[in-house]
Amino acid sequence: MRVLKLCAVTAITACTPVPQHHEPSRAISMENNLPPMRTFASNNVSLPTRPNSELLNDFLDLTFRLESGRNVPLFTRFEGPISVRLTGSPNSLLVSDLRALISRLQSEAGLDIYLTGAPNASITIEAIPQAELQSTARNVACFVVPRISNWAEYKANRRTPQTDWTTLERRDKAAIFVPADVAPQEIRDCLHEELAQALGPLNDLYRLPDSVFNDDNMHSVLTSFDMLMLRTYYAPELRNGMTRGEVAARLPAILARLNPAGERMTGRPLNATTRDWIEQIETALRSQNNAGQRRNAAENALNLSISHRWNDARHGFANFVFGRLQVGRDDELARAAFTAADRAYRASNETRLQTAHVALQLAAFSLSSGNYIETLARADEAIPIAAAHENAALLATLLMFKAEALDHLGRAEEAQSVRMDSLAWARYGFGSEQNVRARLQEVAALDPR
Template sequence: MRLAVLAFLALSACASVPMSEVPERRATQTDLPPMKVFAGRAQQAPARSNAEIARDFLELSFEMESGRQLPILTRFEGPIEVELRNAASSSLRNDLDRLIARLRREAGIDITLVKRSDTPEIVIETVSRRELQRYVPQAACFVVPRVAGWQDFKRNRRGAVTDWTSLRQREQVSVLIPRDVSPQEVRDCLHEEVAQALGPLNDLYRLHDSVFNDDNFHTVLTGFDMTILRAYYAPELRSGMTRDQVAAALPGILARINPAGQRSDPGTAARTPRSWIDAIEKALGPRASSSVRIDAARRAVAIAQTRGWRDNRLAFSQFALGRLIMPIDPRGATEAFLSAKQIYDSLPGHDVQSAHVAMQLSAFALSAGQANSAIGLVEGALPAAAESENAALLSTLLMIKAEALSLTGRRAEAAIVRLDSLGWARYGIGSDREVRSRLTEISALSPARTRF
């Protein structure tokens, strides 16, 4: 299930003047350029040892996000047909085509998108976000077993039909996603929920290179994720196997599909306690008051520090805290972001996470009139934003860079960068209105607005 967490973009909190003072020529772009989309690229193989991947596989595959244990492995046995219902846009179909092709090529899964099937193994259906969250308030999107679409889910949602722990084999699963959100958010839901429809149902906050992580930094399936799914559908495994049986088979499977991982095991991060998970989920949740969320974020930081973590869990705690206290304590937020970035920069393979923090820091630099610092932070983050196919992050970084360029007097260059940002924003942020709103929000950060 992809959580409906609060957005990490609270950039307007840095502005010190009313939005009505934003110069109109920046805020009311009338003709937006065509939507930009990613061409796709090969994902890097996981950098961890096979012994560590095997431990991750077992924890992902035999536990639920709630902590409930799964007694056996379940998967589809045989070819998998996928039916898409109520497709809201051409971008949804294009992104699904690309995902199916990647699953066939990179994970070796016999999966096919069909126009119509009497008994599709996976049903993907779009519904309105309001309707979806009426039934599952905390979810941006989710996956359920033994139902054939939205109406079937509503009829059976309270019974044992949708209980994953009672499955012996997967035969039909539904992926339910919102249709009235940005193309990127739809794509992100496709990747995470289809992956869980096929394989592991758990998310682990310690995984820095995976969509099986509720921090939502990775939005498309990574090389690690494809390795997990390839192992999940290895011929040595089958539905009904116990954890011990799967554990015995994994070393041979991983040696075959990931020979680069056959090296000494550097060890793995300690298991994440429920107290930290509860604190971070409270901090990110949309329903608690801001003071409750801030207290929860501080509690997550304290737990991470007490346990001596110096990994992405401590960094994410600091990142969440910085985002939450930004409106009331900009200096404290900056310190939290700097702490998070220092940790992320020290860890291999955390470029995406560093890019998210750099976006927040570049916004602060822009609002302080430090244009060159903002440009440097943005340029350092752009490669990771593009490589991770995160158009929302990419467009926001480019908007910040455009404002910083304008602040240095490089207006022609700024206009080109701003136009580029809008093409990515149409995919990553959504409607024309939302794109213009983000442009206005970024524009409001620049001290240059006070001169109009």
Template sequence: MIRSLLLASSVFALVAACDTVPFEDPPSRAQIAESSLPPMKAFSVAHPSAPARSNGNIAADFLDLHFQLESGRELPVFTRFETPISVRVTGAPPSNLRHDLTRLLARFRTEAGIDIRQVQGSDANITIEAVDRSEIRRALPQAACFVVPNASSLSEYRRNRHSPKTNWALLRDRSRLGVFIPRDASPQEIRDCLHEELAQAIGPLNDLYRLPDSVFNDDNVHTVLTGFDMLILRATYAPELRTGMTKGQVAAQLPRILARLNPQGVGLPTRPVAVTPRSWVENVQAALGPGSKPEQRRQAAHAAAATAQQMGWRDHRRAFSHYILGRMTQGHDPDLAQRHYHSAMQFLENSPDTQLHRAYVSTQIAAYQITKGNGDGALANIRPYLPVAAQSENAALLSTLMMLQAEALELINRPDQARIVRLDSLGWARYGFGSDWAVRAKMQEISALNPQQKTGI
């Protein structure tokens, strides 16, 4: 229901779907810094992968997603829209919002079989209001964007914030919801908000850290709806289900629904569900969310890692705990941070559906290799994850990997190729990071890792 600020940026994109602007003579790093940037690149084709686990586990995920809130509070009945869904946009939306919304609604129709359309009238079921980021922070300080029931504007939500009508726990049917999006964020952040908040407006209200392949996970690793997410949404609107059903009634229908929608999951073994303790969730939020002091962040990160070890996890949650510790220690002990990143990678390599998580960690490892002047080592960490970042439609990650690749190529004396890669990264960076100053700042941040910049080589 709320896209949190746990990670400073989302990180993952699709290069094959876009055209690039040809340059006969790629400019140098300095020329790029002084000139106008190439056009923004955009995405056109989604590449979701079907979930590769048993329908028994997917059924358990479905029930936990639909019958709990993120706070852990149980919901007594199942809810969804029971009529065709209409969506309108208000406020001051940037042009990229409309493009990404059109793509997303098309995916809902084709992949999830949901009857949903954009309209102009004021009586839409879902109103997406594009407002300043500061207005969202004033309403919910830890939110990048959010969705609420029975409100069509941020002002209406503020008036009724503490009333029963905007309380998700009291919701018994869905007819009118408001989604609040920052209009002054990067194109990627706006798109990510659309995916997560619209999916929860029409589908599950919960997020589960145990899901490795889903937007319904507060780690913010996946930023566009996955094959698993579309399966959950398609099952949500299966004809066997209806608003008002109890958890037991929904559970009785799920085996038949999932067998029809996901036949490849019928014969797979069901694995025990590894519950995520609330203490771990709270420590992750304290470590990465806004409002905590540095020492509090470090203590929370260590507490989360200790819980992950005590639980015996060997999945992406254990890896995420090490990743957080890496971030907490990177400033004062980069060697220790690298040990945490490598530990994270070891757990991820033993876990299915974690290629995207590995791509995220690889940026940290490759950056460190560049600081040590090890171009070949950096390239070995970057190249396997370029297609992963592309398939996952995260321009921030893709452009970051490409900028790192350019510095690594400089280190192994391939400057011409480095200039081409660096220039190609900028169109993605404009989508991922937004403003020209943010793109240039990212490029300068990554070029500063290169020891040749310090020695003047």
């Protein structure tokens, strides 16, 4: 399931320092009509190839364990052509995004998958109101369940063995529930993660820097790593009912065929993510916990990552979470944590997208302190990364920061052009006109002038 974010990109003023009093931005008052929405052309999200020895362990841990830590006894997948049906209250953008995703799954993962209107589809995607979805699954943006075809059937069978992935011997039917009335990007992100889990891996791993199969929610669309995992899932050497050991015995040959470049690389030592670290991170991310609990949990997770000598994405994420929860309480400590997260993420090419998320936080600090040159530099570096990874919400916000900086550097005409571009992306990333204008105002409000 895709969990709600720690502090959604749609509410940065809850996570960044804001002046107590401010006048409305002149640039905002000049906007009369928003520009047409911009969307991505569904390019492949390519990332560096990793050693096959690492990919083998990733595949096994993604396949034979659930996010809760429970073991999955048998390998399962769909057999034959996979049909996908869309029901509920989908809008036209959801339909086009789903078609683009199906096309990618066909070309990049080699899956025999197609859209259908038939009621007996392999996978049903049902779009329902967000309030109804979260009344049943609190703090969850969307999710997938086996052996179910619709929302009523799910509510009648939730918490029963019928919806338990560990009881499967093969996959014949699954249902994905997504919100129908949120921003287009949020719906698209749900489609990518939940359809991928319906088809393949059931687990999320915090150690993965280059995948949607990670509860850090940094990646929002399927990457080349994810497509390789799905291609491996449907390799002819594997079959339903295999044990972990049987799958492990066949993976070296499968990965050598599918990812020959990975054979020439040396694997890094596998350092398993401890359950206590995961529990501390989950406590810090859980919005219903009080602020003190969340901050303490984030600090514990950070200390654990240091004691384990992690220098990878997990240490970066622990700093990122800790920093977000310190903003407004101890801004110097927050900024130091974001700087540490940036340092950890910059150590690898696999975490370039994560550096763009951190850049947004650091740009907020530089803008609020009136350092427009630094704000511009951070935005300029992160903007192409956000675009390459098809994150319109992140891209739009970075462009808004750039526009504010340009305004105060005396480049008003360029600022207005950048701001209009940001609004076009914001319509996809944030949805309603009210949300778009609110985000623009939030960024402007950070400026001390």
